[in-house]
Amino acid sequence: MKKTSSHTILHSFLYGSTSVLFALDLFFLVRALVTGALFPVVPIFAGVCIAGGLLFILHAEGKSREYDRREHRSLSRVATQLEQPLQALEEDIEYLIKHADSLPAEVRLKLKRMNTKTRVLLENIRDVFLMFRAQEGVVAHDQKKYDACVLVEDAIARVKPLASARNVEIIRKAHCVDAPVKLDKGLFLIALTHILENGILYTITPGLVNIAIVRGKSFVRIIVQDRGIGVKQEDMHAIFDPFMRGKHANQYDPDGIGVGLTLSRLLIQEFNGKLNWHQRSESSGLEFEIRLPLAK
Structure with a gap:
């Protein structure tokens, strides 16, 4: 429906x-x-x-x-x-x-x-x-119950070749053992992979991308931090707009078309989740937070 x-x-x-x-x-x-x-x-x-x-x-x-x-x-x-x-x-x-x-x-x-x-x-x-x-x-027509901790590991495995080629280390911190969420696995991995790739591509190398999983009482949070170039003030309002790219995007991601973050947010919203972001500090990277409800 x-x-x-x-x-x-x-x-x-x-x-x-x-x-x-x-x-x-x-x-x-x-x-x-x-x-x-x-x-x-x-x-x-x-x-x-x-x-x-x-x-x-x-x-x-x-x-x-x-x-x-x-x-x-x-x-x-x-x-x-x-x-x-x-x-x-x-x-x-x-x-x-x-x-x-x-x-x-x-x-x-x-x-x-x-x-x-x-x-x-x-x-x-x-x-x-x-x-x-x-x-x-x-x-998302195939939503089932999955462990968010395992899904994060799957997404990391997908982006490891890119991280290795870009000389970026992925550091994972898990603060949960089991975090059941109801979603479409394939679509969620596309969303999380885009967020991780975004952090890897825009991190100044050699660099680090941190990913943490925190389970609360009713939600699980997946936090991705990079040490990249950040977002300029004039581009902040358009970060989730389709086909919008920053001034220096081609320098770091020449193959991108500006739909990755747009798609990630749309997909996460389908799972009754939220995708938020903020700039950690001027020119020191971004932090994205995926917030998903725990499945009963």
Whole structure:
């Protein structure tokens, strides 16, 4: 079942209440004109104009959101259509690499680079597709009970090759033995991996990324700290905006497209969780905190 967003509920409430206000103002305006009581005409007419203006704004905003939804669906279809041929291309390249012993070393190196870039492109397309789906409704259809401590270990294992290549050490601190949470494992690992990769990529090397797990009475917190370049004041408001990247992002993450943190927050919200962040201090990195309810 598709869930109704809080924005949709608020929009419906405002539209309904403004329509009632407009109808009442119009009724009293007609009544004042018919009875000849002209004194209240001006304020009532002003109320009609204000209510009518609000209705127009809400209607235009609704149309704009509907257009955005259509654009999202179109882009989602494009992403899906791109994914299949790219996966076939990746499989072909992997096959060539396995049977490339007779090829010159330079050619084998280029094939490996092509394979890496194809995999990055596939992951970017997957993230865009998931982001649009999450913005439209529910994407987590396979939620089960898992141990958050074990999931963190799985995510660390995923990013270890990147951390090693970037000369970044991951330090894990666990303050819990068992922290059951209900979520979609695959989607949660995508979200946490993005947060960890973000810390690794933007940490000044050689560096450290700390990850801590703290279990409370009703929530478990997963805290990721990096020692990176931080976020400039003018970019702070847009950290979760899709396709938004900082001024120096290409220097640290040339393959990124600016959807990782957006997608992470959307997915974590699907598990009734929250993703918060703050800058630890000027130019000394960020701290992200995932807060998830414990499953009963």
